[in-house]
Amino acid sequence: MQLRNEQRQHIETLIRLSEGQMTGLDGCREVIRRSWERCVDEYRLDPGRPRPARVLTQQALREHREPVDELLHVARAGVDRLFAQVAPMGYVLLLTDRRGITVDFRGQREQDHALRRAGLYLGADWDERHAGTCAIGTCIHDAKAITCHQSEHFDATHISLTCTAVPITDPQGQVIAVLDISALRSPRSHESQNFALSLVNLYSRMIEDAYFLHRYRDCLILRFDMAREFVHLNGRGLIAIEEDGSIIAGNGFGRALIDAHLSRWPPWSPGLVPKATQLLDGEIGELLGILSASDDQIRAFRIRASEAICFVTLIEPRGRRIATRAVPPSLTPVPALDRLASDDPAMHRVLKLARRLRNEEVSVLITGETGTGKEVLARALHDSGKRAKKPFVAVNCAAIPESLIESELFGYLPGAFTGGSSKGMRGLIQQADGGTLFLDEIGDMPLSLQTRLLRVLAEGEVMPLGAEKAVRVDLRVITATHRDMDALIANGRFREDLYYRLNGARLRLPALRERADHHYVIRSVHESLVAKRDRDVRLRADAVSALLAYAWPGNIRQLKNALGFALATAEGDEITVHDLPEECQGGLAGVPQVLEPSSRNATSDEGRALLGLLRETAWNVSLAARRLGVSRPTVYRRMRRYGLVPPNRKDAHLENALH
Ligand SMILES: Nc1ncnc2c1ncn2[C@@H]1O[C@H](COP(=O)(O)OP(=O)(O)OP(=O)(O)O)[C@@H](O)[C@H]1O
Numbered sequence: 001m002q003l004r005n006e007q008r009q010h011i012e013t014l015i016r017l018s019e020g021q022m023t024g025l026d027g028c029r030e031v032i033r034r035s036w037e038r039c040v041d042e043y044r045l046d047p048g049r050p051r052p053a054r055v056l057t058q059q060a061l062r063e064h065r066e067p068v069d070e071l072l073h074v075a076r077a078g079v080d081r082l083f084a085q086v087a088p089m090g091y092v093l094l095l096t097d098r099r100g101i102t103v104d105f106r107g108q109r110e111q112d113h114a115l116r117r118a119g120l121y122l123g124a125d126w127d128e129r130h131a132g133t134c135a136i137g138t139c140i141h142d143a144k145a146i147t148c149h150q151s152e153h154f155d156a157t158h159i160s161l162t163c164t165a166v167p168i169t170d171p172q173g174q175v176i177a178v179l180d181i182s183a184l185r186s187p188r189s190h191e192s193q194n195f196a197l198s199l200v201n202l203y204s205r206m207i208e209d210a211y212f213l214h215r216y217r218d219c220l221i222l223r224f225d226m227a228r229e230f231v232h233l234n235g236r237g238l239i240a241i242e243e244d245g246s247i248i249a250g251n252g253f254g255r256a257l258i259d260a261h262l263s264r265w266p267p268w269s270p271g272l273v274p275k276a277t278q279l280l281d282g283e284i285g286e287l288l289g290i291l292s293a294s295d296d297q298i299r300a301f302r303i304r305a306s307e308a309i310c311f312v313t314l315i316e317p318r319g320r321r322i323a324t325r326a327v328p329p330s331l332t333p334v335p336a337l338d339r340l341a342s343d344d345p346a347m348h349r350v351l352k353l354a355r356r357l358r359n360e361e362v363s364v365l366i367t368g369e370t371g372t373g374k375e376v377l378a379r380a381l382h383d384s385g386k387r388a389k390k391p392f393v394a395v396n397c398a399a400i401p402e403s404l405i406e407s408e409l410f411g412y413l414p415g416a417f418t419g420g421s422s423k424g425m426r427g428l429i430q431q432a433d434g435g436t437l438f439l440d441e442i443g444d445m446p447l448s449l450q451t452r453l454l455r456v457l458a459e460g461e462v463m464p465l466g467a468e469k470a471v472r473v474d475l476r477v478i479t480a481t482h483r484d485m486d487a488l489i490a491n492g493r494f495r496e497d498l499y500y501r502l503n504g505a506r507l508r509l510p511a512l513r514e515r516a517d518h519h520y521v522i523r524s525v526h527e528s529l530v531a532k533r534d535r536d537v538r539l540r541a542d543a544v545s546a547l548l549a550y551a552w553p554g555n556i557r558q559l560k561n562a563l564g565f566a567l568a569t570a571e572g573d574e575i576t577v578h579d580l581p582e583e584c585q586g587g588l589a590g591v592p593q594v595l596e597p598s599s600r601n602a603t604s605d606e607g608r609a610l611l612g613l614l615r616e617t618a619w620n621v622s623l624a625a626r627r628l629g630v631s632r633p634t635v636y637r638r639m640r641r642y643g644l645v646p647p648n649r650k651d652a653h654l655e656n657a658l659h
Contacts, residue, residue, distance in 0.1 A: 007050070007156040014040070014047030014154065031142065032152045035133040038141070039154045043129045050156040053119025054130060056101060061123040064101040071168070071177055072104055074214045075207045079104060082181070082203040091181040091196070092120045098175050100127035100136050111184070118161060120182050131155060135163035136178050143167055143175050145201055147193045150186070162186035164196040166204035171212055171240075171249035179204045205252070209238060212251045213315070216240035219248055221315040222276060222287065224301075228311040231298050235313065245275040245284045260305040279304060280312065281345055290314040294343060300516040302345040309345060309516045334358065336384040340377060342520030346510040350377070353507060358385040363457070363502050365442075366480040368509030371557030374480035375440055377509060382436040387476060390435030393428050398441035406449055412465035429462045429473060436476045442502065443483035443494060454498045477502065512552040512559065522547050525560050529567055537567055542577040550584045569637060578641035607642030610635075614644065 017025065018040040025033060039045040056064070065072065075095060083093045083106035092107035092115060105122040107115050115121055119131070128137025132154030139146045145166040151159045165180040179200055186192060213221065220243065223235040230236075237253040250258055261279050277284050280301035286293075291314055293299045298313050337354050341347030357364060358381055366374040375394060382392045400408055411427025429437060439445070445453070456462050457477060461470035479502045488494035512521065526539055539547075543566070552558055562581050570579040577585055610624075617623040625635045638644075 006151065007159060010151050010156050010159055011047050011050075018047060029152070031138065031144075031146060032133060032148070035128065035138045035141070036154055038128070039132045043132075045132050045154065047154065047156070051130075052157060053117065053121075054125040055116065055119070055121055056123040056125060058123075061101070061103070064097050064099070065103045068097050068103055068177060070214070071207075071211055074211045075104070075168075075177075075179075078203050078207040078210065079106065079179075082179070082199070085199065086181050086196070090183045090185065092183070094120065094124070094126075094136065094178075094180040094182065096126060096136050096140075096178045096180065098140060098177060099125075100131070100140055100178070101125055103177075114184060118158070118184060120161075120184070126180075131158070134158060135165035135182070136180050139165035139167055139178050139180075140175055143169075145197060145204075147190065147197055149190045149193055150188075160184065162193055162196075164193055164200050166197075166200045168204050168208050168211070169252065171215065171251065173252070173255060179207065209251055212238050212240075212249070216249060217318045218320075219317055220288075222254075222280075222312050223315055224310045224312040226308065226310055228296070228298055228300075231311050231313050232296075235311075237310070239276060239279075241276045241287075243284075243288070245277040245287065247273050247276055247279075257303065257305070260303075264305045280310070281349070286348070287312070287314065291316070298343075300343045300345050311516075334384045336380045339524065340373065340380055341515075342517035344510070344515040344517040346508075347515065347517065350507050350509060353505065354381055354384075357381065357505055361476060362504035363476075364478045365485075365503045365506045366478065366509060367485075367506060368480075368482060369511045369555055370482045371555035372482075372509040372511060373556050374482075374509060375438065376556075377507065378436070378438045378440075378478040378480060381478060382438075382476075385436075385476075387435045391432050392436045392438065393432035394438040394440060395428050396440045398444035402446050405446065406452075407465055409449065410452065410462055410464050413467050424464070424466075427462065427464055429456060429475065430464070430471060432475055433473045436478055439477065439479045441481060441483075442479040443481040443485060443488050445494075447493065447495070450495045450498050454495065454501065457498075457501050512555045518548050519544070521556060522559065522563075525556065526563050529560070529563055533567065536573065537570060538574050539563075540574045540576045543575045543580060546577045546580055546585055571634075571637075576641060578637070606638075607644065610638055610642060611644055614639075 013025070014036065016022075017036055028036075040047070072095070079093060079095055083091075086093065087106070087108065092111075093105065094102045095104035096102050102122055102124045105120075107120060119126065125131065126134050126136035128134065128141050131137055133148060134153055134155075135146055135148040138148060145164075147162070147164040149162045153159050153161065153163075161182055161184060163180055163182040165178050167175040168177040168179055170176045181196055181200055219240040222237075222239045222241060223231060224237040224239075225231045225235040237257060238251040239254040239257070240248040240250070242248060247258065257279055258273060261274050265274075267274075276287060280287070281304050282301050286299065286301075290299045290312060291297045298311050300309050300311055302308070303310055334355050337351050337358070341351060354377065364378075364381065366377055368374055378394070379392060382388060395409065397405065407425065407427070409427050409429055411425050411430055414424040439453075452463075456473065456475075459470070460472060460474065462473050463470045485494060485499055485503075489496050489499055512518070515521065522539070522544060530536060547559070547562070554561070562584050563575075565581050566575045566579040570576070613624050613627060614621075617627070621632055621635050621639075625632045628635065
């Protein structure tokens with residue numbers, strides 16, 4: 001009875017709409033209103049004459065199923081799984097072709113009759129032109145996911161239903177099918193279907209991807225995601241490519257990447273698609289070599305359009321291994337350089353260029369924020385080149401007082417100036433003869449010395465102070481700076497001609513926070529520090545998480561200092577988050593501390609004992625330290641480790657957590 005009343009009211013609203021009156025449409029969603037208008041104006045549906053659901057004959061259904069047979073086959077597992085999840089909540093599942101004909105269906109047998117009457121059945125036709133506004137038909141028209149809930153349906157026959165439909169698109173982005181879940185009854189509120197929408201979206205995407213992988217199973221496929229951990233499991237992007245990197249097709253996410261590229265760099269000829277090596281900043285050899293690049297068969301690439309880093313794996317064509325190509329010289333392993341980075345696109349670029357430059361005489365200028373490892377790279381360039389057995393002399397132009405820098409660099413003869421050594425001194429430039437001279441903070445070199453340095457570089461000769469004859473030197477010069485050299489030149493503080501001579505090639509080191517291989521850097525800095533000590537102290541997972549979460553304004557130097565501090569102060573054989581300097585713990589503040597099972601008991605016992613003692617001593621840390629026979633800082637450190645905060649402090653709740 002109540003349904004009849006609602007149907008009557010619904011019909012009246014739509015009749016008013018068909019007569020051009022917009023009353024009773026308050027709260028009606030735009031997408032629904034537009035569809036209702038289409039039903040009235042375009043399809044000439046009469047709201048006053050509800051129509052029963054139309055179900056096709058077996059023969060007609062067969063004709064609709066045939067063209068989507070392959071999709072039905074691929075989608076089967078997804079359809080079964082989705083239905084298993086939603087059936088207990090009273091939903092049925094429909095898969096339709098792009099015309100809205102239900103070509104696959106799952107429903108409860110005991111409701112067979114009611115479902116057939118409602119059109120929730122195999123062969124049912126949900127084309128908007130015939131059935132009016134409904135999830136499937138409107139989803140096909142708009143090519144968008146939609147929930148059509150109860151009286152949002154146009155036809156009064158359907159206003160007890162709730163239906164949620166999501167399009168499945170082919171690799172060209174055309175709707176080829178629709179996945180829908182519907183229920184005969186549902187709660188009143190539209191929001192009750194939000195979860196249904198997310199779930200159908202998820203399955204529709206899985207079916208789409210399964211279909212893509214099936215269709216392009218004979219091609220190379222790049223699978224990518226913004227999280228390394230998800231690439232194999234559920235990498236969102238798929239792009240099928242030829243062996244030269246030409247793009248054949250992409251799934252929704254892959255096409256979005258291509259579109260982003262094209263909107264930034266519009267093609268000079270319409271329809272021209274960029275190559276995968278243009279979308280992702282890398283060479284074809286790097287893409288084809290992904291499977292052998294790392295243990296997890298994933299490699300990081302920079303997306304050129306957004307500068308973001310994504311992680312990519314390669315799926316080989318069915319039954320065919322791609323030929324491994326000869327490795328280009330720029331990718332040949334060079335241990336001294338290779339160990340500076342793991343899988344970071346910017347570092348790959350730097351190291352690729354460094355491999356080419358290591359045996360060249362070109363001057364190299366290394367730029368990058370302070371502490372990014374400019375000197376370490378300069379040293380690695382030297383060690384990996386033909387001058388490796390000759391001296392590597394590093395000079396920090398900012399650290400030597402201006403009054404001394406000239407004599408330090410150029411040297412002097414006995415008696416050249418008051419205060420100098422009576423034996424004179426061989427300058428650093430001469431000391432580097434045959435090897436490499438590394439001038440750090442070159443932007444801080446005084447102007448007068450810049451002129452003299454230019455002469456050394458131009459003529460290959462150095463003139464020590466007080467000398468009358470120049471001495472020949474054979475040098476490779478590497479310089480570094482974290483300053484903006486263009487600004488220094490513009491302000492007249494750096495000679496342009498010297499700058500061009502030093503800048504034969506430029507290597508720009510990325511800041512640590514921009515790198516995708518944080519984990520590797522943390523591990524290698526930790527290993528290098530542990531190697532210098534006599535005991536092995538491992539990094540616990542919570543400390544690694546905090547280190548990964550921190551932004552490192554001081555780059556690798558700051559990381560090294562933080563780990564050095566933790567190694568020096570940690571008790572036992574592991575570094576926990578609480579052993580790190582306070583500023584690095586911030587990333588995990590507020591996150592409940594997860595203790596490893598083996599240490600949980602010992603940790604809380606120890607924590608409880610300390611809490612007992614602190615209570616006994618009325619939170620007098622000095623007294624507690626004396627009783628324990630340890631220093632005050634040690635007690636504070638242990639308090640931090642167990643989250644013990646004096647009761648007068650606001651966050652004293654941590655104390656309670658131990659009970
Ligand atoms: N790949 C690395 N592995 C281990 N330690 C590293 C690495 N790179 C840099 N370091 C360490 O980080 C610190 C800073 O490195 P480096 O002096 O090379 O940086 P920089 O960029 O030259 O700094 P600045 O601009 O201040 O001169 C050094 O102690 C160095 O040993």
